Amino acid sequence: MTARATVLFDIDGTLVRRTGPQHRLALVEAIRLVTGVETTTDGIPVHGMLDPDILRLMMDAAGVSGDMGVIVAAAQEIYDDIVPSNLRDKVCPGVLDLLERLRGNTSLALVTGNLSRIGRRKLERAGIGHFFPFGAFGEMAPTRGGLARLAIEHIGAEGPITLIGDAPQDVLAARENGIRSIAVRTGVTPPGELEACEPDYILDDLTQLLADHLE
């Protein structure tokens, strides 16, 4: 008998995309609430970054400091209030079929830069949150590689482990943990950048994922 496979999923650009400005707004509003200072995500390469790192860069750019724990808590509360009620049409192609196919015989987990309640709420509104009993979220480790390690340890994975994501940082996080990486072109990574970081597979979207890719 082969050991049960584990598949770790990024959220933005991988499971869902174009989920609206509410996530960015929650970060901006949280900093304003706690520090009184107006900041922006403009000019910050948020794609593939962890939310706490984005918050840090926003505050550095405005020359402001604040208690990160308080700001992180505020951002999650604010997102709760403004998250769109229905994000089901934002689920990336092939995702729903794939999750249905994997749920019985594969351990599934999230590895995402989203703060936990933001990521949870987003997937809940997209109708796919229930597939993921465990998630490693942005505030749980300092790097994406650390988040992947957290998920792997939590699951106690013994079989093949794959991380699926849309950004170079996802591929690097997989490499740091010695696990397989699958890059999908459903995010906003410019052409060529995924090839450059040499994931094990690159797919246009998750309709192309085959069982062979995960073994």
Ligand SMILES: [Mg+2]
């Ligand atoms: Mg992503």
